[in-house]
Amino acid sequence: MTVRSMILISNDPESRIRGSEKLFSEFQQQLAHYDLADEVSLTLATDLGSSYASPLVIVYPEAVIYGPITVADVPYIVKEHLYKGRIVDEKRAPVHELSGKVAWLSAREGTLPAENRVVLKNVGVIDAEDIEDYIANEGYQALGMALEMSPDELIDLIKASGLLGRGGAGFPAGLKWSFVKNTDSDKKYVICNADESEPGTFKDRVVLEGDPHAILEAMLISAYAVGADEGYIYIRGEYQLAIERMETAIQQAEQYGFLGENIFGSELSFKVHVHAGAGAYICGEETALIESIEGKRGEPRNRPPYPTTFGLWGKPTLINNVETFANIPPIIRNGSDWYRSLGTASSPGTKVYTILGNVNVTELIEVPMGITLREVITIYAKGMKSGSFKMAQTGGSSGSIIPASLQDTPMDFDSYNKTGVSLGS
Numbered sequence: 001m002t003v004r005s006m007i008l009i010s011n012d013p014e015s016r017i018r019g020s021e022k023l024f025s026e027f028q029q030q031l032a033h034y035d036l037a038d039e040v041s042l043t044l045a046t047d048l049g050s051s052y053a054s055p056l057v058i059v060y061p062e063a064v065i066y067g068p069i070t071v072a073d074v075p076y077i078v079k080e081h082l083y084k085g086r087i088v089d090e091k092r093a094p095v096h097e098l099s100g101k102v103a104w105l106s107a108r109e110g111t112l113p114a115e116n117r118v119v120l121k122n123v124g125v126i127d128a129e130d131i132e133d134y135i136a137n138e139g140y141q142a143l144g145m146a147l148e149m150s151p152d153e154l155i156d157l158i159k160a161s162g163l164l165g166r167g168g169a170g171f172p173a174g175l176k177w178s179f180v181k182n183t184d185s186d187k188k189y190v191i192c193n194a195d196e197s198e199p200g201t202f203k204d205r206v207v208l209e210g211d212p213h214a215i216l217e218a219m220l221i222s223a224y225a226v227g228a229d230e231g232y233i234y235i236r237g238e239y240q241l242a243i244e245r246m247e248t249a250i251q252q253a254e255q256y257g258f259l260g261e262n263i264f265g266s267e268l269s270f271k272v273h274v275h276a277g278a279g280a281y282i283c284g285e286e287t288a289l290i291e292s293i294e295g296k297r298g299e300p301r302n303r304p305p306y307p308t309t310f311g312l313w314g315k316p317t318l319i320n321n322v323e324t325f326a327n328i329p330p331i332i333r334n335g336s337d338w339y340r341s342l343g344t345a346s347s348p349g350t351k352v353y354t355i356l357g358n359v360n361v362t363e364l365i366e367v368p369m370g371i372t373l374r375e376v377i378t379i380y381a382k383g384m385k386s387g388s389f390k391m392a393q394t395g396g397s398s399g400s401i402i403p404a405s406l407q408d409t410p411m412d413f414d415s416y417n418k419t420g421v422s423l424g425s
């Protein structure tokens with residue numbers, strides 16, 4: 001029988017605490033009860049939206065978002081929506097109260113202004129544990145396109161996009177790639193920095209949990225560009241779900257021939273390892289991270305030499321942050337002009353922000369570079385919970401204190417640097 005509807009249940013750590021797995025079983029039972037099990041597919045997805053409305057349930061093809069949903073709501077939703085075909089309006093997630101992924105989802109129906117979802121394009125809307133879902137959503141297309149270019153053309157494209165590293169320092173990604181490419185060596189490595197130990201930051205976790213193949217695809221593309229054949233994804237040890245999903249993604253990519261020898265019949269061969277972080281904040285610093293992978297105490301090395309020439313096991317190594325990598329496949333698919341149409345001239349693209357603190361809505365958003373802190377607080381965080389805005393801190397302990405006087409400064413690397421503060425992570 002053909003599947004006519006698809007249900008996604010958010011299954012990020014917060015939704016799990018709120019019973020998403022029980023929801024899954026209840027949906028299974030109710031679908032069986034109405035003899036719909038063959039017609040309706042049921043999937044645990046990742047973080048679908050703002051945490052205060054989770055667990056969320058999305059029903060396709062209508063793309064209706066219900067939330068927060070309890071086990072007691074399930075029989076009614078199955079009976080009304082899946083059995084009778086009537087949308088249960090009173091259980092819909094309060095879309096106008098939500099931003100983030102929910103706003104983006106609704107924007108596809110033309111009901112709300114769109115957020116520019118680039119990094120989080122697939123997060124929450126595909127099954128992160130199913131490579132077919134990724135492939136059906138343009139997955140591994142960029143790898144095919146990249147392999148048709150020369151490594152230099154590819155690096156020129158990344159340079160032209162203006163992509164700046166999202167790990168905190170904002171270093172130009174294409175330039176870093178060219179340093180590794182131009183260092184002669186019999187062996188090179190690519191590392192994805194997924195340590196994310198900044199207190200209060202969880203932007204990378206959501207990408208790893210929700211779209212692990214995007215990171216693998218980006219690492220493959222970068223490996224081809226710089227001439228590497230082996231990679232490591234160094235994931236914060238506490239991110240158990242991210243580690244599991246990444247390991248699943250690697251197994252699937254190997255089965256499908258996206259990882260291994262002579263990928264797509266090309267000269268690219270690549271294998272990748274997941275390395276669980278050692279639980280120290282400093283291991284997010286790239287040279288301490290390298291020491292940690294090498295089995296030593298995670299302490300930074302003196303630089304220079306930089307990892308681009310003397311990295312893992314002394315070999316040239318490309319290290320980029322998760323969010324930096326997540327930008328790569330869309331840049332290749334859509335081109336550098338498209339990328340530059342987002343954000344500001346000096347900081348193109350979008351930025352994923354974690355919003356925490358004394359505001360009405362705490363969540364994860366993806367917005368164009370150059371939005372102001374005042375806009376983040378009033379539009380996305382729905383204002384201060386109490387009192388007036390005094391200060392924000394960007395990016396955990398290595399970020400800056402942003403006083404109220406800088407609320408209208410565009411949030412991009414250049415504007416923040418000019419005022420002496422840092423965008424951080």
Ligand SMILES: Cc1cc2nc3c(=O)[nH]c(=O)nc-3n(C[C@H](O)[C@H](O)[C@H](O)COP(=O)(O)O)c2cc1C
Nearest residue numbers: 165166167168193195196197284285286320321324
């Ligand atoms: C103390 C310290 C902690 C850091 N922690 C992280 C981290 O958790 N994740 C990350 O991507 N970069 C972190 N960085 C930055 C990395 O050293 C490195 O610049 C980054 O991974 C490069 O990636 P990018 O060019 O894509 O930004 C940290 C830097 C310092 C000094």
